[in-house]
Amino acid sequence: AFVGGxxxxxxxxxxxxxxxxxxxxxxxxxxxxxxxxxxxLYAAMTVDSAARFALRRQRWR
Structure with missing residues (x-):
C-alpha cells in the first residue's frame, strides 16, 4: 500500500x-x-527499438 501511495x-x-x-x-x-x-510509452518504445537493433546485429541508420 505504501509503494502504491x-x-x-x-x-x-x-x-x-x-x-x-x-x-x-x-x-x-x-x-x-x-x-x-x-x-x-516513450520508454517502452525506446527499449523495444534497442532490443530490435541488438537482435539484428547490423548498423544503425
Missing amino acids: LGAAAWLTQAVLFLRCVRFFDQPAPWALTLPAAGL
Missing part, C-alpha cells in the same frame, strides 16, 4: 507540474494526467 503521489506531482504547460497551450486540464503515461 508513493506511485500515486509521483504521478500527481508530475501532472501538477505539467499543468502549467498544458494551460499555456490552451488545453483542458485533464490532459496533464497523460504526461506520465506518455513517458512510459
Whole structure:
C-alpha cells in the first residue's frame, strides 16, 4: 500500500507540474494526467527499438 501511495503521489506531482504547460497551450486540464503515461510509452518504445537493433546485429541508420 505504501509503494502504491508513493506511485500515486509521483504521478500527481508530475501532472501538477505539467499543468502549467498544458494551460499555456490552451488545453483542458485533464490532459496533464497523460504526461506520465506518455513517458512510459516513450520508454517502452525506446527499449523495444534497442532490443530490435541488438537482435539484428547490423548498423544503425
